[in-house]
Amino acid sequence: MTTSRxxxxxxxxxxxxxxxxxxxxxxxxxxASIILGPGAFNSLADFFEKYYLAQKGGPAIALxxxxxxxxxxxxxxxxxxEQKKFLSAAKMFRHRDTWLWMVQVVxxxxxxxxxxxxxxxxxxxxxxxxxxxxxxxxxGYWLVxxxxxxxxxxxxxxxxxxxxxxxxxxxxxxxxxRAKRAEYYLTTFFILLGLIILVRFLLLSS
Amino acid sequence: MSRKLKYSIFRYNxxxxxxxxxxxxxxxxxxxxxxxxxxLNILREVQDPSIQFDFCCRAGICGACGMVxxxxxxxxxxxxxADLPDQVSLLPLPGFRLxxxxxxxxxxxxxxxxxxxxxxxxxxKEFDPQEQEVCMDNRVAEKIxxxxxxxxxxxxxxxxxxxxxxxxxxxxxxxxxxxRFMIDPRDKRGHKDYFEVVGTDQGIFGCMGLLGCQDxxxxxxxxxxxxxxxxxxxxWQALRRLMPxxx
Numbered sequence: 337m338t339t340s341r342x343x344x345x346x347x348x349x350x351x352x353x354x355x356x357x358x359x360x361x362x363x364x365x366x367x368a369s370i371i372l373g374p375g376a377f378n379s380l381a382d383f384f385e386k387y388y389l390a391q392k393g394g395p396a397i398a399l400x401x402x403x404x405x406x407x408x409x410x411x412x413x414x415x416x417x418e419q420k421k422f423l424s425a426a427k428m429f430r431h432r433d434t435w436l437w438m439v440q441v442v443x444x445x446x447x448x449x450x451x452x453x454x455x456x457x458x459x460x461x462x463x464x465x466x467x468x469x470x471x472x473x474x475x476g477y478w479l480v481x482x483x484x485x486x487x488x489x490x491x492x493x494x495x496x497x498x499x500x501x502x503x504x505x506x507x508x509x510x511x512x513x514r515a516k517r518a519e520y521y522l523t524t525f526f527i528l529l530g531l532i533i534l535v536r537f538l539l540l541s542s
Numbered sequence: 543m544s545r546k547l548k549y550s551i552f553r554y555n556x557x558x559x560x561x562x563x564x565x566x567x568x569x570x571x572x573x574x575x576x577x578x579x580x581x582l583n584i585l586r587e588v589q590d591p592s593i594q595f596d597f598c599c600r601a602g603i604c605g606a607c608g609m610v611x612x613x614x615x616x617x618x619x620x621x622x623x624a625d626l627p628d629q630v631s632l633l634p635l636p637g638f639r640l641x642x643x644x645x646x647x648x649x650x651x652x653x654x655x656x657x658x659x660x661x662x663x664x665x666x667k668e669f670d671p672q673e674q675e676v677c678m679d680n681r682v683a684e685k686i687x688x689x690x691x692x693x694x695x696x697x698x699x700x701x702x703x704x705x706x707x708x709x710x711x712x713x714x715x716x717x718x719x720x721x722r723f724m725i726d727p728r729d730k731r732g733h734k735d736y737f738e739v740v741g742t743d744q745g746i747f748g749c750m751g752l753l754g755c756q757d758x759x760x761x762x763x764x765x766x767x768x769x770x771x772x773x774x775x776x777x778w779q780a781l782r783r784l785m786p787x788x789x
Contacts (some may be wrong), residue, residue, distance in 0.1 A: 410743075413707055433757075436628040
């Protein structure tokens with residue numbers, strides 16, 4: 337008898353994926369409060385800490401993040417034979433959605449590494465304040481770090497929800513091109529928003 | 543002034559020990575309404591009788607002339623040279639056993655796939671030739687017919703990087719077949735039975751949603767929607783199996 341394992345893992349991959357997409361977009365919007373000023377940012381951060389959303393929610397998201405990585409990693413070709421096959425198929429075909437999957441794999445690895453570092457640094461130094469964040473971004477290579485993490489996260493999240501919609505049928509074939517356009521716009525919007533946030537932190541005097 | 547098209551054709555004869563895989567160039571003047579299938583026939587008749595490629599119906603019905611045209615799997619008979627640039631590269635469909643040059647054996651692959659997913663109507667009903675045929679609801683019949691238009695050309699498998707990477711992946715054509723039986727009231731199989739054949743990593747849960755299949759299907763079968771339909775049905779079936787008292 338066929339086991340339910342592959343199906344259940346696929347469900348979990350989708351559900352953890354949705355959680356992370358929603359979290360990442362909200363995360364960016366909350367961060368955007370810095371545009372209004374450190375006061376707005378700090379009171380939002382206070383609110384999250386008062387209700388233990390940062391203390392408990394942070395590690396919970398970290399767990400979802402890890403689970404999602406392990407589930408999705410099942411699809412990444414590990415043997416060099418499979419990698420070669422995928423690459424030669426992608427090169428021959430020059431097909432956008434096939435290449436977007438490669439972007440997802442590369443961004444996944446970068447996000448796993450840099451995202452874990454980011455979570456560690458932030459969650460081991462609570463409470464979150466505008467001053468501490470600004471100080472971090474103004475020190476050493478942290479700006480370069482975030483300049484790399486930002487587009488990788490946004491690409492992964494954007495392609496992620498598009499692909500999820502395709503796979504489970506939330507996006508029908510008739511709506512595919514519109515959904516893809518929406519994905520490009522949304523990804524561009526969040527990358528630009530992230531850049532504005534970074535510049536704002538960079539210019540914040542401590 | 544018509545164009546002179548350059549064809550780079552993959553040449554290799556696996557049964558000839560002296561044959562080495564490589565591309566061979568041919569030139570042919572373009573004529574009005576020329577399609578790739580006719581061009582290949584002219585090349586074979588006039589320039590090189592040893593070029594191997596398959597064809598049968600020349601009208602997009604048999605699915606035999608599937609090949610990779612400028613990097614894209616498609617049917618030679620449905621490809622007009624007017625839609626192609628001055629240089630045309632032709633490769634055999636990947637993922638199938640090479641017979642020679644552009645000819646591949648899709649038959650063995652499709653037979654194995656159809657056997658694996660048990661691609662026929664399962665029924666206990668004795669056939670009575672005297673009995674009047676049972677009428678099928680027209681909407682259902684049309685839905686089935688839409689999916690039954692598949693000609694098994696193999697383009698969806700050649701265009702699927704997942705199928706190329708994982709040889710045991712059944713591909714869009716198999717999911718489309720299963721979707722066809724799912725909506726057929728004559729098939730007594732339930733979702734439980736379908737789950738046995740496609741509720742796996744070789745079946746629907748191996749699909750990564752790359753959609754190469756949807757974008758190349760020469761018959762424009764809505765494969766994206768069929769794959770999602772099978773995934774949802776099999777997903778729910780897996781959850782039902784987890785309920786207590788369910789096998």
